[in-house]
Amino acid sequence: MAKSAKRQAKKVAETGAKQAGNVMAEALGAAAATAAGVVLTRVAQGMSSGTKKVEQKTPAVKSAAKRTLEKQVAKKALARKRMRQTRGAA
DSSP states (O other): OHHHHHHHHHHHHHHHHHHHHHHHHHHHHHHHHHHHHHHHHHHHHHHHHHHHHHHHHHHHHHHHHHHHHHHHHHHHHHHHHHHHHHHHHO
16 A cells, blocks of 8 residues: 555656646746747837937938038039140140
8 A cells, every 4th residue: 555655646746747847838938928028019119219210310311411412513523624624724
C-alpha cells in the first residue's frame, strides 16, 4: 500500500505541475499579448508625434528649398550673362 500511495502522490504532483505549467504558459501568453499591444500603441504614438513634427517643419523646409533653388538659378543666370559679355568683348 505504501508503494501505491507513493505512486498516487507522484501522479497528483505531476498533474499539478502540468497544470501549473499550463497556467504559467497562459499567463505568459497573455502578458506577451498585452506587452505587444503596449509596444504597438507606443510606436503608433511616436509615429503620430513624428508626423506632427514633420508637418510643422514642412513650411520651413519648403522655403529653404525654394531659396536654395533660387540661388542656384540666379548663379546660372549670372554665369550665362558673364559668358555673353565675354563673347561680345572678344
